[in-house]
Amino acid sequence: MSPSGDGRPAGVRPAKREDREELMHFVSRTWEWGDYVPSVWDEWLGDASGRMFVAEVDGRPVGMNHLRYLEEGVGWLEGVRVHPDYRGRGLATELGKRAIEHAKGLGADRFRLITSASNLSAQKQIARLGLSRKLSFGIFEAKGGSASVACEPAVGGVPDLRSSHLGGFFADRWALRSVREYGVAKLRREGRLFAARRDGSEAFAVADAASFGGERFGQVSLLCGEPDLAADLAASLAARFSGHCYAFCSLGSGSAELLPAKGFGEPDEMLLYGAP
Ligand SMILES: CC(C)(COP(=O)(O)OP(=O)(O)OC[C@H]1O[C@@H](n2cnc3c(N)ncnc32)[C@H](O)[C@@H]1OP(=O)(O)O)[C@@H](O)C(=O)NCCC(=O)NCCS
Structure with a gap:
């Protein structure tokens, strides 16, 4: 991932309808039981107040997340998924930064998310975004x-x-x-x-x-x-x-x-x- 001239990662962009098939191919197998993201994809794609983002490598969508904008001025981050072959390259971190930047543009000045206490890789990545633990x-x-x-x-x-x-x-x-x-x-x-x-x-x-x-x-x-x-x-x-x-x-x-x-x-x- 090379940064573009304005400092943003070149490979993170808003999601498009055509991304669904390739992303859901691995997202639907995130956990043993599957994933909830396929069931909310259409809603997130059409989200007029928030935004869904995709990370692309060599023209292929390999990661995604969704920013929900809460009217009290909070950017809520959810649904970050990175293809197993592309983890550990900073893609989730870049997706998170892009979502936060977008939320700031909407007027948000607080950023939050939840994750499972057992998801240690997510917790390390979330800390890299500058978010700290508030509540268990x-x-x-x-x-x-x-x-x-x-x-x-x-x-x-x-x-x-x-x-x-x-x-x-x-x-x-x-x-x-x-x-x-x-x-x-x-x-x-x-x-x-x-x-x-x-x-x-x-x-x-x-x-x-x-x-x-x-x-x-x-x-x-x-x-x-x-x-x-x-x-x-x-x-x-x-x-x-x-x-x-x-x-x-x-x-x-x-x-x-x-x-x-x-x-x-x-x-x-x-x-x-x-x-x-
Ligand atoms: C959790 C998940 C999203 C992390 O995605 P990822 O793209 O691998 O995360 P990142 O690469 O941004 O960060 C992970 C590691 O990559 C490393 N990394 C490598 N190159 C990097 C770079 N250029 N910039 C930033 N981090 C980099 C980081 O050091 C980090 O390692 P550490 O936190 O162990 O020290 C991914 O594992 C995933 O999709 N898991 C399944 C779904 C899930 O659990 N989602 C989260 C639910 S809240």
Whole structure:
């Protein structure tokens, strides 16, 4: 990869429809179970607010990523994939730099992404982009628990984000967004802020039904509150979403340890990275 005159890598460019076949040939085999990227390719290609990029070597597309622009001024990086034969040449780093540069042009001044805690090669590469680790959290899949506490849209109290169970973030179609940056009032208006009360305690969560790559699922982010009540709130919200539901919670928050006993599976451990 030789840099072009303006310092940008010569081989990173916006994705085109024709790139799909060659990229998906290896992307569909990223992990043993496959990959979600083929199911979101069309959506990402047509993304009017973000942009998908491709890394080319000798005229062949061998890497890709997607920049999602979040309206609160955050560039969200996702879906970086490099062909196994072309790894270790800095392609993912160049794709990431290009996405960050594009996001800055859209007005973003914060950049974030998540990766699996077990993906050590991704973590090293992410550090090279200048992003640092902000939060360790778990994604818990609901296994059919039942509602054990009444939950209702939060109309009164304000969640105490200083003691948040998810570092002050909430999950939105596999992106973590800051509650403060997005706005509690907006979440409340959108009907996504829920509360439960018991014995003088209160717990809050953000929850809604989402769709990503054709998959529909519920997403529940524990915000704050007494751990047992917060875990019960998550279970009650999950029971609202027939079919798939995921709960998001920091590991070590107190609630995370309780979720498997409340109808959730063991967590996939994830890391949030960001800059600044
Ligand atoms: C993770 C993944 C995207 C990394 O892609 P990559 O192109 O190999 O990454 P990079 O080459 O930019 O960085 C990796 C290494 O290349 C090295 N490298 C070699 N030449 C380089 C150059 N010119 N510039 C920068 N880095 C270079 C870096 O030192 C880095 O090594 P280190 O971090 O071990 O010290 C790739 O392994 C992949 O597609 N994995 C499967 C999908 C995946 O895990 N995606 C991430 C999910 S968040």
